[in-house]
Amino acid sequence: MASNLSDYKTEVHNDWCPGCGDFGIVSAIQMALAEMAIPRHKAAIFSGVGCSGKTSHYVNVYGIHTLHGRVLPFAQGAKLANPEMTVVAAGGDGDGLGIGAGHFVAAGRRNVDMTYLIFNNAVYGLTKGQASPTLKLGLKTKSLPEPNVNQSVNPIALAIASGFTFVARGYAYDVRQLKDLIIAAVKHKGLSFLDVLQPCPTYNDINTRDWFAGMDHLDEVTKKPRPRIYKLEDAGYDPIVHIDSPDEENEKLTQALIKSNEWDDKIPTGIFYKNEIIAPYDERIADRIPNYVENPPAYQVISSNGKSITDISKVLDSLKV
């Protein structure tokens, strides 16, 4: 049964710019948590630094606004110490794919059972619109003195190459689809990644809401706008690795990489890749530490009446002379 949506909202004044795509994302997060009825104290939103970093303050669950680029390390540490928590990490594209790119790749290798959302608007908003790692080569947004000289990184392809086992894309102005994607991501066993296209109305005057809606991109026959965004599921795309075979895996990886390269004319949203055959990190730990899940670090009893109760005598015996 769903919980009350208002329970997941805080009263903190939201200072994002009017029309910012971030509003849709935070609503989708709140709606997803309410629909899954996750008890508030069992969920934590971790955020990076930038406009998206404020997300954790607007959701009424444990909220940890970390450092620029470091949201994944903080979030993984918490999830590993207390695997009962539902952990959602949120950050910007500069945050996650620029300064934090090393953590992005390493997190993929671990496959910790949590969710990571990148608010992708191709600019550094809070520092007045510099080019971010996802801005395409040669584009000149209004805040740039010169066109962008770097190639853009492809977040979907990078996530797949890094080992994320659930890779999807949402659109900030399609809140319903985004909410459903967040639910699917949270329920996925392993590390899930959501690239959320989020127009920045203040600094990115190229990838705007109108641009995504295809207002400049008219159908030759009908002369009506042809939206760039489309849903993979509507195209009969199957992202799931169903069986544990290299052929199946290669096929699903390859089609996801090909899809991830679509841009400009048609931009796919939805789930690109999903693989639950690869064990999440907690299962790998549990293989070595059988009672990890029932007795994780956060719940272990470490003292009795202020005294240590850990038995280190076996180790000390081995050092005895």
Add this chain to the structure above:
Amino acid sequence: MTSIDLTWVIGGPQGGGVESAANIFAGACAGCGLKVFGKREYYSNIKGEHSYFGVRISDKPVHSNVNGITMLAAFDAETLFRHVDDVYNDGAIVYESDLESIKTDEVPTLDKPFKDRLEKYLSSKNKPFTVKGILEEARERGITLYPVSFKTILSTLADEMKNPAIRGMFRMLNVLSVSVSIGLLGLPPDTLLRSVEGVFSSKPKVAEMNKHAANYAYTFATAKYQKFKRQLFPVQKTQDTILVQGFQSTGLGKMAAGCRFQSYYPITPASDESVFLESHETFDVENNRPGSTIIVQTEDEISAIGMLIGAALTGTRAATSTSGPGFSLMAEALGWAGINEVPIVVTLYQRSGPSTGLPTRHGQDDLLFAIHAGHGDFPRIVYASGDIEEGFYDTGKCFNFAEKFQMPVIHMMDKFIASTVATVKRFDPTQITIERGKLLDKIDDGSYKRFTPSQDGVSPRSRLGLENGIFWNTGDESDEEGHISEDPGNRIYKMDKRAKKVEVALESIPKEDQAVNHGISDFCVVSWGSTKGPILDAIEMLKKDNYDIGFVQVKLLEPFPEAHVKSLLQNAKTIVDVEANYSAQLGKLLNEHLDRKVDYYIVKYTGRAMTCSELYESIKKIIDGKAEKRQVLSYGV
């Protein structure tokens, strides 16, 4: 009964088993009740460069190395070239007899500055630049030479054990040279064999082969040679003695203190501790389910401290272990833990900097960095251990400080302690108290605020997952709930609150934990960290010369225990600051906090730990009024 105090050194190429050999030797001596203090020196290299291990053996507790070698064991030319100079005139050299014809030019790992010095010396003695040349010089000084054909012994063993592969097992040369040494030094074979078994306990077949070899070499040495004039003999064993390496002390301390999460990135000399913890990741817990520590090897040190903070937010006792370069990367997140009052422990095994510096060598270079790391004003505790035993017990204290005062704690260790192996009293985990401060287990109503005002600046602490305990953290300045606030009044509240905890920490940390009074006198040495051992031994040597030297060991470095240190030193006429760094960093703190200046500084920054011998000479020079204000020590290769 005569007293025992001798130093045995074994050297060889890195990767050649020098460390196992030294551990076998140390174990054989410790098994006879003798006190052991050993230290390993090595290059930043996997295979081939010179490494050596010096083991000092005594019937009384010893805390440092000395200048000089009683017996040198060598099966490569470089060990002879580098260390013969340090062998006492009444000392001995056990060496592979095949090596005599080797020229200095044939040893590519002899670096030019050293080679130039050595050849100049050999020229001055009219000796050829060969092993034979340097050994002749040694013989002329009175040193006893024991040329042994270890390779012949290997062949014999191969035949005896019907295993031709043994002929090429050069790693076994180590065991052979240890066993010959033990034979010459007169210790019984049974403890030697037990020690061999202990060192190879995880590989029974290797242990069996090495035991056979040890026995053979021991018998060979005792049959062929007269006993060496300096003899070791078993003494009454002290109950509850362990032979332990420095990095194990903080590892065991973390286990006992309830640290259940450690994230780290590989770095010398810190990662041995994390590997040790991972090797013991599961354990029994009294009247409880088995416990475990999650050890995560991260992609870098930034991630290590980030994960550590994340884990600490769940109420888990969590830590990382690093060295200078890694700690540099952690500085930003340290401030995050500071502003959000998260209890974390960073074990900082210092080495020589700056930058990569001398990556495998010792240094106490990072005191002022630890105190100031991170931008902005925020409180932290910097606490330094002086030796292996302190490393264990202080680890427990550091977790208590972190949780009681809700701030980051930097536990200062160093390469000297990390790579020391010593006999110490078995650690007593019942001495580890666990104080979790205002950590909450239960919150009844829904009005919890993480940074609610309190007299001592420490607010009740919820943890991720606790019902009714929801809070927010941010690297921005925040209000009582933890939401971003740029309000000037709130800023004053939060800054004052955090600063208040520093006062509270100073008041509540017992004086004897702030700075240790090892004896007060007109002439007083002040120091911190691992210089403790050499200082204690040097003071003992000076006592024999009828000098009474005081020693104050400062352990709490931040906040600085000004009142206590002042009172300890109030009557000192001469204050000597001793440190293993260039700029005398503690000296700067003393000059800032005492109402007077330090009179003399003794520093060492060669990357090699101080010996008690050089410290003794240096202090004596000061006493005799012949010293410069700043003395620089340099013993060791």
